[in-house]
Amino acid sequence: DTGVSQDPRHKITKRGQNVTFRCDPISEHNRLYWYRQTLGQGPEFLTYFQNEAQLEKSRLLSDRFSAERPKGSFSTLEIQRTEQGDSAMYLCASSSSAENTEAFFGQGTRLTVV
């Protein structure tokens, strides 16, 4: 399977704990995006990378959120001191740098903070 893969698929954590999610993009894609989606809403942009450079970060992303893509391949998204409001589906997508090309999504990591 050469699509976007995310790990874990599900995560249940206690409030106040830190969590880290991983995304492996399609190998030839140099752009990688993180989104958050809650029930009944469209995906909300969090951040994106071109290769290892983090080019854009949403104002929605609090200081508790950090993302890395150290070698321009896989990426991690860490949430520190989780809150119940962080419960959501975290989606990763990748695309090539060609304009007018679509983004391909992974199956997401569903986070539940209890």
Add this chain to the structure above:
Amino acid sequence: RKEVEQDPGPFNVPEGATVAFNCTYSNSASQSFFWYRQDCRKEPKLLMSVYSSGNEDGRFTAQLNRASQYISLLIRDSKLSDSATYLCVVRHYGQNFVFGPGTRLSVLP
């Protein structure tokens, strides 16, 4: 105001009906336009890109009006399997993809 807005749903239509979804976007610098489909508890998947001249893919037709900053999706002869949420997506040059809130469609037997 959200950057991308869509018809509030849900749309409940009988099989065989024609249904149209509307989308407006606020950033005139938007360069690329897409419709994605998302099934319940699944990831979004590309349905079709939207080109300036309009484009058709089988039962699906997409239109773009740059002057009005308006995008539409028409589904003809709807099938049960078309039941899903349809997401309007715009992209600015070199930037991220911006999603609308989605419009849910239920095709009823």
